[in-house]
Amino acid sequence: MTTTAPAPGCPVDESFDPLLPEFLADPFAVMAKAEAPVFFAPSIGYYVLTRYQDIEEVFRDPVTYSAAAAQAPLVPLAPEAQQILLAGGHKPQPSMASLDEPAHARLRKPAARAFSMKRVTAMIPTIEATAAQLLDAVSTEPEFDLVAALAFPLPANIVFSLMGVPEQDYAQLKEWCGYRAALSWGRPAPEDQVEIATSMAAYRRYMRNLVGLKIRTPGDDLASDLIAIHDEAPDRLTLDEIASILFSLSFAGHETTTGLITNTVRRLLEEPARWNEVAAQPGLIPQAVEETLRYDPSVAVWRRVTTRPVTLAGVNLPEGARLYLWLAAAGRDQAAFAEPDRFDLHRPDAERHLAFGKGQHFCLGANFGRLEAQIAVAELARRYPRLRLAPDQEFTFHPNISFRGPQILKVDGGPPGPPR
Numbered sequence: 339m340t341t342t343a344p345a346p347g348c349p350v351d352e353s354f355d356p357l358l359p360e361f362l363a364d365p366f367a368v369m370a371k372a373e374a375p376v377f378f379a380p381s382i383g384y385y386v387l388t389r390y391q392d393i394e395e396v397f398r399d400p401v402t403y404s405a406a407a408a409q410a411p412l413v414p415l416a417p418e419a420q421q422i423l424l425a426g427g428h429k430p431q432p433s434m435a436s437l438d439e440p441a442h443a444r445l446r447k448p449a450a451r452a453f454s455m456k457r458v459t460a461m462i463p464t465i466e467a468t469a470a471q472l473l474d475a476v477s478t479e480p481e482f483d484l485v486a487a488l489a490f491p492l493p494a495n496i497v498f499s500l501m502g503v504p505e506q507d508y509a510q511l512k513e514w515c516g517y518r519a520a521l522s523w524g525r526p527a528p529e530d531q532v533e534i535a536t537s538m539a540a541y542r543r544y545m546r547n548l549v550g551l552k553i554r555t556p557g558d559d560l561a562s563d564l565i566a567i568h569d570e571a572p573d574r575l576t577l578d579e580i581a582s583i584l585f586s587l588s589f590a591g592h593e594t595t596t597g598l599i600t601n602t603v604r605r606l607l608e609e610p611a612r613w614n615e616v617a618a619q620p621g622l623i624p625q626a627v628e629e630t631l632r633y634d635p636s637v638a639v640w641r642r643v644t645t646r647p648v649t650l651a652g653v654n655l656p657e658g659a660r661l662y663l664w665l666a667a668a669g670r671d672q673a674a675f676a677e678p679d680r681f682d683l684h685r686p687d688a689e690r691h692l693a694f695g696k697g698q699h700f701c702l703g704a705n706f707g708r709l710e711a712q713i714a715v716a717e718l719a720r721r722y723p724r725l726r727l728a729p730d731q732e733f734t735f736h737p738n739i740s741f742r743g744p745q746i747l748k749v750d751g752g753p754p755g756p757p758r
């Protein structure tokens with residue numbers, strides 16, 4: 339059961355609505371006015387947490403703070419949509435990110451084993467080649483959209499290829515991932531929910547069929563590695579669980595990294611001296627990515643729900659209180675970071691950010707996502723040391739609470755200059 343009324347004594351902010359166009363355009367302006375460490379937002383029925391320390395405490399105590407809310411739809415779904423989802427195997431806690439122990443560990447352990455450092459490292463040449471190929475395709479255009487050219491296709495193609503998805507299915511999966519973001523993190527209208535639910539059922543069916551395909555024709559890919567783990571002890575990892583892990587990775591390894599690449603390039607270009615510095619010293623790129631994760635994280639919010647009454651930041655929360663962990667605000671908390679509103683390429687402790695969560699659910703693909711973003715920015719900086727933002731553009735953002743990055747980022751290769 340979840341509670342939707344504010345706890346006595348808890349501040350309430352009637353105006354806070356993370357899906358309003360003004361909020362999506364500039365959440366940092368709203369954040370600057372949010373003074374309470376925790377407040378209740380009636381628009382979504384969540385308690386919003388704004389402080390690093392409290393958010394960290396929540397992540398560190400999975401018994402009191404269940405992950406069950408992590409992917410729950412923000413709005414109640416129409417019965418017909420719910421029915422289609424359940425029949426399609428998409429349960430209310432649809433995958434690893436929203437399961438608590440011991441169900442979580444059953445999926446997380448084999449997934450972590452298959453998502454090994456060896457497999458990630460082996461992908462480096464493919465990531466580099468794909469980034470180069472994608473940028474070759476726009477090399478004759480003076481101005482191009484970085485999202486369409488690189489930030490969207492790169493992580494999607496890489497994670498699908500890592501998993502072993504046949505290339506002809508990439509476009510379909512990308513479309514389903516968009517529906518999935520709307521279902522769990524947006525506010526789909528009742529008339530759209532049935533279509534979304536039908537797509538979700540097809541997406542889950544696809545993953546089960548992919549497992550079947552890999553059993554018949556194994557490849558050098560993560561799906562086949564998971565099947566090998568299943569073969570060792572079929573009770574410990576069922577074929578349905580493999581399909582669930584693949585469902586997790588196909589989404590988690592995609593939108594998140596698109597946003598990370600786009601946000602990093604945006605933040606570097608909005609101050610040309612930053613881009614110049616990074617282009618002249620590519621060794622700074624990992625630091626630029628880390629500072630972006632602190633300053634403008636691509637997963638701006640994550641969620642939990644209390645399993646018992648608990649006092650947090652001085653507020654007595656009831657059992658079933660849904661928590662909106664504002665990761666973007668944690669990165670701007672001055673108790674955690676000096677001058678937090680300043681983007682600083684040389685910040686010594688940026689990597690303390692909470693952009694990948696913490697504890698048992700800590701992002702499984704953190705190093706992989708970092709690597710992809712670093713390679714993408716490095717290839718861009720090598721080709722375009724004078725890259726700049728195309729003038730007069732207003733950024734738009736997907737209407738969801740968690741995944742954040744401009745939908746379009748127009749860049750201009752800059753005036754011709756000597757190659758570095």
Ligand code: HEM
Binds near residue numbers: 703
């Ligand atoms: C690069 C940007 C990324 C960001 C900002 C990000 C962020 C996050 C966050 C905030 C969580 C929840 C952590 C928690 O509850 O403590 C998470 C979980 C997860 N991430 Fe990422 N992620 C990124 C990339 C990736 C990639 C590339 C993959 C895989 C290919 C991935 C796979 C996962 C999985 C499977 C989980 C669930 C882990 C669990 O429940 O045990 N992520 N991520």
